[in-house]
Amino acid sequence: MYKWLQTTGEGAIAILAWVGRYAIFGARALRDVLRPPFEGGEVARQIYEIGWRSVPLIASSGFAIGVVLSMHTRASLERFGAEAMIPAGLAIALIRETGPLTTGLLMSGRVAAGIGAELGAMRVTEQIDALEASAVDSFKYLAVTRILACVISLPLLTVVMDFAGILGGFLAERAITHMSFGLYFTRAFSLVEFQDFIPATMKTTVFGFIIGSVASHLGFETTGGTEGVGQASTRSVVLASILIIATNVVLVRLIFFLFPVVRS
Amino acid sequence: MKAPDAAIRLEHVSKAFDSRPVLCDVSFAVAPGQAFCILGRSGTGKSVTLKHIIGLMRPDAGRIFVEGDEVSALGGAALGRVRRRMGFLFQNAALFDSISVGENVAFPMRRHTRRSDEEVRERALRKLADVGLERDYDKMPADLSGGMRKRAGLARAMALDPSILLVDEPSAGLDPITSAEIDDLLLARKRQGTTLVVVTHNIPSARTLGDELMLLHEGRIAAQGTTAELERSSDPLVHAFMHSESGG
Numbered sequence: 001m002y003k004w005l006q007t008t009g010e011g012a013i014a015i016l017a018w019v020g021r022y023a024i025f026g027a028r029a030l031r032d033v034l035r036p037p038f039e040g041g042e043v044a045r046q047i048y049e050i051g052w053r054s055v056p057l058i059a060s061s062g063f064a065i066g067v068v069l070s071m072h073t074r075a076s077l078e079r080f081g082a083e084a085m086i087p088a089g090l091a092i093a094l095i096r097e098t099g100p101l102t103t104g105l106l107m108s109g110r111v112a113a114g115i116g117a118e119l120g121a122m123r124v125t126e127q128i129d130a131l132e133a134s135a136v137d138s139f140k141y142l143a144v145t146r147i148l149a150c151v152i153s154l155p156l157l158t159v160v161m162d163f164a165g166i167l168g169g170f171l172a173e174r175a176i177t178h179m180s181f182g183l184y185f186t187r188a189f190s191l192v193e194f195q196d197f198i199p200a201t202m203k204t205t206v207f208g209f210i211i212g213s214v215a216s217h218l219g220f221e222t223t224g225g226t227e228g229v230g231q232a233s234t235r236s237v238v239l240a241s242i243l244i245i246a247t248n249v250v251l252v253r254l255i256f257f258l259f260p261v262v263r264s
Numbered sequence: 265m266k267a268p269d270a271a272i273r274l275e276h277v278s279k280a281f282d283s284r285p286v287l288c289d290v291s292f293a294v295a296p297g298q299a300f301c302i303l304g305r306s307g308t309g310k311s312v313t314l315k316h317i318i319g320l321m322r323p324d325a326g327r328i329f330v331e332g333d334e335v336s337a338l339g340g341a342a343l344g345r346v347r348r349r350m351g352f353l354f355q356n357a358a359l360f361d362s363i364s365v366g367e368n369v370a371f372p373m374r375r376h377t378r379r380s381d382e383e384v385r386e387r388a389l390r391k392l393a394d395v396g397l398e399r400d401y402d403k404m405p406a407d408l409s410g411g412m413r414k415r416a417g418l419a420r421a422m423a424l425d426p427s428i429l430l431v432d433e434p435s436a437g438l439d440p441i442t443s444a445e446i447d448d449l450l451l452a453r454k455r456q457g458t459t460l461v462v463v464t465h466n467i468p469s470a471r472t473l474g475d476e477l478m479l480l481h482e483g484r485i486a487a488q489g490t491t492a493e494l495e496r497s498s499d500p501l502v503h504a505f506m507h508s509e510s511g512g
Contacts (some may be wrong), residue, residue: 122359130358133318134372134420135347136338 025143025217026209032137032144034177042145043152049071050146051153057089061106062161066168068174069093073169074176083177087188090169091162095192096200099162101248107154108240112215115146116236119219120229128220143220147212154208162201166187195259203251207244212238270329271296271350271428271459272317277326277336278314279483286312287323288483296427299450299460301474303467303505308480310463311355314430317461318352319343330428348376351421355433356447357413359405365416366401372423391419395449411442418449429453431462434468447472467506479505 073089119142122128131138170184215236222232270293278288286309294300296475304312315321316328319335328336331348359368375378379387387399392398395415405413414434421429431450435443447469454460454473464470470477471491479487479494479502487494488500495506 023303125356125361128354128362129315129320130354130360132320133347133350133352133354134375135344136375137344151283 006180018186021053021221022214022217025220027214028139029144029147029213029216032150034142037140039141039145042141043148046145046149047152047209050107050149051156051220054107054110054153054157056260057106058103058157058161059109059164061102062094062164063168065098066090066094066162066165066170067172069098069165070169070172084187087166087169087179087184088191091166091188091192092196094165094169095162095196097252099165100200100204100207101244103154103158103161104204104211104244104248105241107150107207108211108244109237110238111150112211112236113233115212115215116219116222117229117233119143119216120222120232122220123220124225124228126170139220141215143213146216147209150208150212151205152208154204154211158204199255199259203248203255206247206251210247211240214243237254270294271298271331272300272461273317273329275312275327275329277313277316277323277328279309279316279321279323287316290326290480290483290485292478292485292488294461296459297454297457298475299454299462299473301470301477302461302463302480303465303470303477304480304486305505306465307484310480311432313480314352314432314461314463318347318350318430327482348372348424349426350428351413351424351426353417353421353429353431353434355436357405357417359408359413359416359420361405364401364447365397365403365405365408368405368416369419369423372420376424388419388423391423392416394422394452395419411438411445414438414442414446415449418446422453422463426458428459428461431460433465435464435466443469467508483503 069090070086073086073093074083077083077085077089117126122142128138128142131141166185166188169188170179170181173179173184174181218232218236218239222228224231266318272294274293275291277287278285287361290313292300292308302313304310312321316323317330317335317359319338319367323336326336327334330346331349333342335343335346338346359365363371363404366385366388369391370384373384373387389398389401392401393419396414397412397419400408400412401417405416408416420430421431429450434446434450438446443466450460450462450473460473462470462473477487477491477494478485481501487497487499489497494502497503497506
């Protein structure tokens with residue numbers, strides 16, 4: 001019993017200590033993003049690596065999700081003779097929730113694993129120390145640039161996901177009803193308003209911050225050689241995914257509070 | 265208090281990891297242009313000493329001066345300015361593996377000088393030529409042998425023509441011939457007036473390079489002096505170390 005309590009207590013302390021270190025890391029990133037040097041070249045390179053190179057994954061996933069959502073929506077609305085609402089229902093579902101959350105989770109898989117492994121490998125091979133020895137602020141150069149790239153890329157990729165999904169939904173619908181492109185998109189956007197699109201898309205900046213900061217933090221803290229690098233990569237994906245799902249609940253509540261129209 | 269007479273000065277430096285002492289009250293000074301070798305068995309705090317000098321670690325107690333600036337009290341841009349006067353050759357070279365060998369050497373120049381791309385490339389090529397790697401500018405670090413990586417690391421450490429060069433185990437993992445080549449390159453730097461602090465197990469290498477030797481044992485200075493002085497020492501530990509067959 002005593003040993004169990006001791007193990008549990010030590011585990012709880014270790015978790016709290018990690019949360020504290022992560023909070024300091026995140027706060028420092030928020031502070032340093034506003035302080036020169038701004039590392040514009042490196043941020044652009046990371047946006048290319050993190051954002052642009054994720055477009056095929058996000059677009060193809062969005063397309064597939066659109067097809068599947070369209071089939072499900074048809075199955076439900078057909079019973080009530082409301083097939084005309086399929087494009088609007090799909091667009092609302094994608095833009096308000098499915099697009100942002102799926103983009104966040106897909107990116108936490110692709111990008112968090114990559115950042116965790118890359119920075120972890122740099123830590124254990126002393127490349128981060130070599131940057132510092134070259135009088136370069138490794139935190140700004142490696143962590144802040146990646147976090148900023150994630151924050152900028154996520155909303156843009158969410159837009160890609162939304163439109164790929166609507167396109168997928170259109171093709172699924174066209175295969176059955178031969179609906180025209182113009183009519184489908186008119187119906188799809190007939191119910192979508194500013195309050196549906198902007199808050200839901202902009203909340204992914206928070207997802208981007210979570211992905212970039214969690215993975216960078218775990219990469220910077222890596223110890224223990226190759227095994228440590230693998231753990232940093234896996235933990236980055238798991239923790240970023242859990243935090244995105246948990247934060248999403250809070251953000252949706254916040255959006256409902258700030259934009260009451262979205263609830264209706 | 266500043267100490268401009270010494271290139272590097274450590275005053276009563278102590279450091280512990282998880283309450284395990286690694287450096288205990290270590291004090292020494294390195295004169296400008298001198299080659300200072302730190303010897304000792306694995307885990308006695310040699311590399312930790314180097315990392316303190318360049319400010320990668322902070323001492324729990326004591327002070328560290330580099331050319332009069334107290335590194336142990338500096339941070340941010342001020343520490344960056346001192347680091348630009350130093351080069352660091354890591355044990356495994358620590359080349360940035362996502363960029364080419366030449367870009368590794370060019371990296372400090374791109375960061376800290378206003379030279380044009382062409383000029384930086386030309387200077388990086390010259391630095392690589394100094395270590396015999398002028399044909400390897402576009403190769404990736406993974407394509408180099410251990411000795412070539414060390415030489416590329418040395419070229420990067422010298423990119424900004426630092427007045428102080430810190431070298432961690434230059435001969436670790438290298439055959440005797442390659443190790444001697446690295447020693448020759450370090451000697452060439454010394455002749456040009458660069459202050460060297462070299463961590464090594466390799467006694468022949470220390471004899472070749474060192475104006476002064478210091479033996480660390482369990483975080484404390486066990487002996488310090490010229491090669492001749494240490495070789496004459498009657499201390500059993502110093503005698504065993506200086507006359508060990510493998511050179512350390």
